[in-house]
Amino acid sequence: xxxxxxxxxxxxxxxxxxxxxxxxxxxxxxxxxxxxxxxxxxxxxxxxxxxxxxxxxxxxxxxxxxxxxxxxxxxxxxxxxxxxxxxxxxxxxxxxxxxxxxxxxxxxxxxxxxxxxxxxxxxxxxxxxxxxxxxxxxxxxxxxxxxxxxxxxxxxxxxxxxxxxxxxxxxxxxxxxxxxxxxxxxxxxxxxxxxxxxxxxxxxxxxxxxxxxxxxxxxxxxxxxxxxxxxxxxxxxxxxxxxxxxxxxxxxxxxxxxxxxxxxxxxxxxxxxxxxxxxxxxxxxxxxxxxxxxxxxxxxxxxxxxxxxxxxxxxxxxxxxxxxxxxxxxxxxxxxxxxxxxxxxxxxxxxxxxxxxxxxxxxxxxxxxxxxxxxxxxxxxxxxxxxxxxxxxxxxxxxxxxxxxxxxxxxxxxxxxxxxxx
Amino acid sequence: xxxxxxxxxxxxxxxxxxxxxxxxxxxxxxxxxxxxxxxxxxxxxxxxxxxxxxxxxxxxxxxxxxxxxxxxxxxxxxxxxxxxxxxxxxxxxxxxxxxxxxxxxxxxxxxxxxxxxxxxxxxxxxxxxxxxxxxxxxxxxxxxxxxxxxxxxxxxxxxxxxxxxxxxxxxxxxxxxxxxxxxxxxxxxxxxxxxxxxxxxxxxxxxxxxxxxxxxxxxxxxxxxxxxxxxxxxxxxxxxxxxxxxxxxxxxxxxxxxxxxxxxxxxxxxxxxxxxxxxxxxxxxxxxxxxxxxxxxxxxxxxxxxxxxxxxxxxxxxxxxxxxxxxxxxxxxxxxxxxxxxxxxxxxxxxxxxxxxxxxxxxxxxxxxxxxxxxxxxxxxxxxxxxxxxxxxxxxxxxxxxxxxxxxxxxxxxxxxxxxxx
Numbered sequence: 001x002x003x004x005x006x007x008x009x010x011x012x013x014x015x016x017x018x019x020x021x022x023x024x025x026x027x028x029x030x031x032x033x034x035x036x037x038x039x040x041x042x043x044x045x046x047x048x049x050x051x052x053x054x055x056x057x058x059x060x061x062x063x064x065x066x067x068x069x070x071x072x073x074x075x076x077x078x079x080x081x082x083x084x085x086x087x088x089x090x091x092x093x094x095x096x097x098x099x100x101x102x103x104x105x106x107x108x109x110x111x112x113x114x115x116x117x118x119x120x121x122x123x124x125x126x127x128x129x130x131x132x133x134x135x136x137x138x139x140x141x142x143x144x145x146x147x148x149x150x151x152x153x154x155x156x157x158x159x160x161x162x163x164x165x166x167x168x169x170x171x172x173x174x175x176x177x178x179x180x181x182x183x184x185x186x187x188x189x190x191x192x193x194x195x196x197x198x199x200x201x202x203x204x205x206x207x208x209x210x211x212x213x214x215x216x217x218x219x220x221x222x223x224x225x226x227x228x229x230x231x232x233x234x235x236x237x238x239x240x241x242x243x244x245x246x247x248x249x250x251x252x253x254x255x256x257x258x259x260x261x262x263x264x265x266x267x268x269x270x271x272x273x274x275x276x277x278x279x280x281x282x283x284x285x286x287x288x289x290x291x292x293x294x295x296x297x298x299x300x301x302x303x304x305x306x307x308x309x310x311x312x313x314x315x316x317x318x319x320x321x322x323x324x325x326x327x328x329x330x331x332x333x334x335x336x337x338x339x340x341x342x343x344x345x346x347x348x349x350x351x352x353x354x355x356x357x358x359x360x361x362x363x364x365x366x367x368x369x370x371x372x373x374x375x376x377x378x379x380x381x382x383x384x385x386x387x388x389x390x391x392x393x394x395x396x397x398x399x400x401x402x403x404x405x406x407x408x409x410x411x412x413x414x415x416x417x418x419x420x421x422x
Numbered sequence: 423x424x425x426x427x428x429x430x431x432x433x434x435x436x437x438x439x440x441x442x443x444x445x446x447x448x449x450x451x452x453x454x455x456x457x458x459x460x461x462x463x464x465x466x467x468x469x470x471x472x473x474x475x476x477x478x479x480x481x482x483x484x485x486x487x488x489x490x491x492x493x494x495x496x497x498x499x500x501x502x503x504x505x506x507x508x509x510x511x512x513x514x515x516x517x518x519x520x521x522x523x524x525x526x527x528x529x530x531x532x533x534x535x536x537x538x539x540x541x542x543x544x545x546x547x548x549x550x551x552x553x554x555x556x557x558x559x560x561x562x563x564x565x566x567x568x569x570x571x572x573x574x575x576x577x578x579x580x581x582x583x584x585x586x587x588x589x590x591x592x593x594x595x596x597x598x599x600x601x602x603x604x605x606x607x608x609x610x611x612x613x614x615x616x617x618x619x620x621x622x623x624x625x626x627x628x629x630x631x632x633x634x635x636x637x638x639x640x641x642x643x644x645x646x647x648x649x650x651x652x653x654x655x656x657x658x659x660x661x662x663x664x665x666x667x668x669x670x671x672x673x674x675x676x677x678x679x680x681x682x683x684x685x686x687x688x689x690x691x692x693x694x695x696x697x698x699x700x701x702x703x704x705x706x707x708x709x710x711x712x713x714x715x716x717x718x719x720x721x722x723x724x725x726x727x728x729x730x731x732x733x734x735x736x737x738x739x740x741x742x743x744x745x746x747x748x749x750x751x752x753x754x755x756x757x758x759x760x761x762x763x764x765x766x767x768x769x770x771x772x773x774x775x776x777x778x779x780x781x782x783x784x785x786x787x788x789x790x791x792x793x794x795x796x797x798x799x800x801x802x803x804x805x806x807x808x809x810x811x812x813x814x815x816x817x818x819x820x821x822x823x824x825x826x827x828x829x830x831x832x833x834x835x836x837x838x839x840x841x842x843x844x
Contacts, residue, residue: 003648020648022613022805040568040616063805065776090777092805116801119614128615132571136561146462149554151640151816153835154576154623155589155600157842167577168592169600171637172627172839178577178591185835188844191444192541193550194462200622201576205594215593218573226425226442354487355512375844379538383444383485383514394573413575413607417594420579422610422797 001069007041009079012072019044019081020067020089022120023060025100033057035084036100037068038122045080046070056086062099063092063117108406115413115422126253127410131398133254135199137247138220138392141240147222148193152185154178154201158372165205167215178203181391186223187323187352188379190387195224199394207417211406212344212396215415220397223389230325230335230351233388234311237339237347238268241309241392248401262308262342262401269301270311273333287319291344298343313337315350322362325351325388335388341400349390356380423491429463431501434494441466441503442489442511444542445482447522455479457506458522459490460544467502468492478508484521485514485539530828537835537844548675549832553820555676557621559669560642560814563662569644570615574607576600576623580794587627589637600625603813608645609745609774610801612809617646621816629839633828634766634818637837642819644771645811652747652757652773655810656733659761659769660690663731663814670823684730684764684823691723692733695755709741713766720765735759737772744784747773747810757810763822771812778802 001018009017021039033048035057046068048057060066066088070081095117097106104111104121111118118124139149159166159177167178182198189196202219222240227233242264248254249261271279277286279300280293289297289312301310314333317326327333336350353359359380363370370377398410408414413422423440431439443461455470457479468490470479482488488510492503517539519528526533526543533540540546561571581588581599589600604620611618624641644662649655664686670676671683693701699708701722702715711719711734723732736755739748749755758772775781781802785792792799820832830836835844 020807065805065807089807090802090805093778093803095804113797114800116610116613116797117804119611125614128572129570135571136565139558139561143558148551149557150550150834151623153638153837155625155638155837155842170590171842172629174842176842188538189541189834191538192547201573203577207594216575216577356515375535375538378536378844380512381515382517382539383487383512385442385487385511412572412611415575415577420577420593420596420598422800 003067005041006037006039006044009044009072009081013074013079014072016069016071017081018067018069021065023062023064023066023092025062026057026060028054028058035060035066035068035086037066038120045075046084047073047080047082048084049082053084053086056088060088061092061094063095063120064088065090065092108408112408112414112419113422119412123257126257127398127402127404128412129253130248130251130257130259130401131394131410133247133251134244134397134401135218135220135394137244138199138240139197140247141243142195142197142222145195145236145239147195147197147224148189150182150186150189150193150196150198151200152179152182152189152198154203165207167203167205180204181219182221183321183323183391184376186221186389187384187387188376190223190225191379191382191384194226194385197222209417211408212399213416214395214407214411215417217396217407217411218394220392220394221389222391223387225385225387227351227386227388229386230313230337230349230388233349233351233390234268234270234337237349237390237392238264238266238309244397257402259401263302263306264309265305265307268309268311268339269305269307270313270337271297272314273312273316274314276312287316289338289345294340294345295343298340301340302342308342310340311337312340320350322366322368323352323359325353339390341397342403344396344400346396346400347390347392349388351386351388354380354384354386425489427463428459428461428466431466431494431503435496435501436494438491438493439503440489440491443487445484445486445488445514447484448479448482450476450480457482457488457490457508459488460542467497468506469495469502469504470506471504475506475508482510483514483516485517485542486510487512487514530830534830534836534841535844541834545679548679549820549824549826550834551675552670552673552679552681552823553816553832555669555673556666556819556823557640557642557816559666560662561619561621562669563665564617564619564644567617567658567661569617569619569646570611572604572608572611572615572618572620573622574601574604574611574620576625587629589625589627602626603641604643605743605745605813606798608643608811609806609809610798612645612647613801613804613806616648616807619644631839633830634821635838636817636829636833637839639818639829639833640816642814642816643811644813645809647807647809649773649808649810651808652735652759652771652810655771655773655812656690656692656759659771659812660686660688660731666819679824681823685724685728686731687727687729690731690733690761691727691729692735692759693719694736695734695738696736698734709738711760711767716762716767717765720762723762724764730764732762733759734762742772744788744790745774745781747775761812763819764825766818766822768818768822769812769814771810773808773810776802776806776808
């Protein structure tokens with residue numbers, strides 16, 4: 001008989017059906033036993049009355065995979081399966097922690113060591129369903145605006161974007177590196193498609209053990225040409241985030257979690273870097289915002305503007321990568337921005353240089369030769385329009401959305417300084 | 423003035439508009455000059471009559487980026503821009519080959535060396551627009567069937583799936599490897615979501631220099647639980663390919679290319695491996711199909727079944743990975759399949775083992791210890807349903823669709839034995 005999902009049971013009241021899933025929990029009462037079966041749509045209760053079947057259920061372990069044929073019966077708060085027949089598809093060893101409790105109480109390292117089991121907990125699953133919905137919203141928003149999805153190399157010849165934090169590879173006996181971002185490629189592809197995005201892994205040999213850094217994460221990269229300046233990029237970012245949040249909001253899993261959806265105004269408030277330093281009482285000579293500053297700014301944005309998001313614009317050129325476009329009115333300030341989401345940096349973006357001579361000058365000013373950048377500079381030598389873009393860290397987005405305390409809670413199989421398995 | 427696209431010009435007949443793009447071509451006739459501007463939507467003709475503007479156009483190089491304000495006028499076969507004003511956004515060096523000719527005549531290595539320019543050719547662009555549409559169709563088909571998109575680690579602790587062809591990384595001083603596939607992770611995640619897919623890079627240290635192998639390619643990976651056997655997987659694959667082809671067919675770029683869309687029957691024909699060997703006149707002891715065999719089978723499928731696709735089923739267990747499920751009726755044959763597309767292997771898939779003891783036995787039979795597989799085996803130890811899946815090589819799909827002769831023609835920035843840039 002064709003399997004149906006537990007969520008479809010109410011449509012089959014009184015009928016004989018087959019469901020299949022994991023033994024989520026057993027309740028062995030005196031007169032009757034209940035088997036709670038979990039499938040991808042939720043939970044179903046199976047009522048076991050016959051003594052022989054009860055013996056089978058007693059012998060089963062949680063997380064074993066079973067198929068149950070039975071009749072759908074009404075109960076006060078829904079439906080259940082009665083007169084069941086049971087077929088075991090896979091027997092399981094007892095799980096290292098209980099999945100049927102409301103929360104997972106094991107320590108994070110234990111949960112990560114046993115990700116194959118821990119991820120099955122309904123709350124954990126939900127985080128990743130929301131993550132997938134967010135990525136779907138990212139893509140559909142951009143698809144509707146003429147962007148083309150691209151796939152770029154993750155193995156690169158030189159550690160160009162920033163010399164540090166790069167993983168070295170043996171590439172057929174030659175040195176190569178894992179790409180820290182698709183930055184150079186997405187700019188090059190503005191020359192081809194004008195508007196591109198990529199969803200893919202990026203790699204940072206991050207030597208710090210923090211709650212928000214990973215050695216591999218999923219970067220949602222966007223780049224677009226024919227902009228006036230960084231404000232056009234900020235407008236696309238705002239609409240993209242709004243599309244991501246809409247998609248999350250439409251996801252049934254968001255209701256399950258009782259998720260407080262963040263407020264995103266039609267225009268996200270923006271504060272100049274110098275004003276931001278003054279607002280948090282930091283010295284005007286600070287080259288960057290510390291995490292505590294970001295938190296204070298996030299609170300200010302919510303209080304003053306009713307926004308969970310805040311742009312910080314006009315970062316000093318000295319702290320931004322060489323391809324950053326300066327603010328034409330203030331050459332030491334950049335047309336680069338960060339976006340804070342609930343007081344954490346979520347997005348970095350800005351306008352880039354687009355003229356070849358400007359690249360040559362920018363590299364010279366940093367004491368770098370153009371040689372390592374030859375194939376990148378080829379794009380500018382042959383004509384790129386004014387352009388800019390941004391990159392959203394997917395795991396950080398989900399982390400802030402769910403108000404998780406550690407990015408590893410919202411990463412399927414995290415990679416960091418210490419963790420290379422599972 | 424707000425920029426419009428060249429494709430929007432007919433809607434603005436008689437109006438003053440601004441367009442922007444690349445100088446695709448200039449035609450300098452005696453009495454008049456034409457500037458052909460290329461943007462992401464196509465080409466536009468700008469008529470230059472004034473002597474001073476003509477001098478500017480003469481000084482311009484192809485691929486420079488310009489903004490043109492002008493009036494939209496009718497001409498016999500469409501519209502053009504008259505009374506133009508010109509603003510140069512980026513000056514370009516002359517391109518290493520002409521982009522305005524119908525085809526690119528430079529050699530493939532030259533085109534790949536200058537990918538930043540070559541990819542701008544309208545025919546090249548089109549291939550990648552179709553590729554993006556195909557991936558969109560892949561996702562939307564699976565999204566509608568309850569699949570969850572996942573992102574898995576590309577850095578792994580051991581070269582488990584096959585010892586060979588793996589890139590080694592220095593991972594914080596420890597040895598690690600680039601993932602050859604998300605195989606182990608997608609199986610593990612069947613235990614969480616039942617149905618998952620991933621679009622991501624996979625890495626093969628492929629020592630052979632062929633027209634169809636790359637060191638990095640985009641793998642479209644699918645895995646699903648609660649199947650009867652591999653035939654359920656084949657049905658999902660058929661529907662997924664059909665969704666991909668529908669999406670490609672809806673893409674305006676497909677019409678531009680005059681693409682011959684492949685025929686995909688409601689049920690793709692399937693031939694048993696032993697019968698396939700007999701059909702092509704190969705020895706029944708052959709362990710695998712040679713490329714020439716695949717070509718012959720592709721021709722046979724088109725001739726006999728009117729299908730550009732052909733399943734080959736029942737591959738010998740000896741040639742399939744250890745996680746392959748045997749055919750219960752013939753233990754030396756597998757429930758694994760390949761899918762040929764126009765005579766080239768496009769997809770590998772099958773039913774996998776799902777019970778923990780079967781994995782222990784399968785590894786023992788191959789003389790492998792379970793130790794290197796501990797975190798993978800954790801998923802089976804704790805209950806996985808019968809499951810299977812497949813992986814489609816995106817670049818190969820597009821290669822066969824466009825009948826390209828080299829997979830590098832349909833890869834933005836290919837990586838192979840010799841090529842690490844751009």
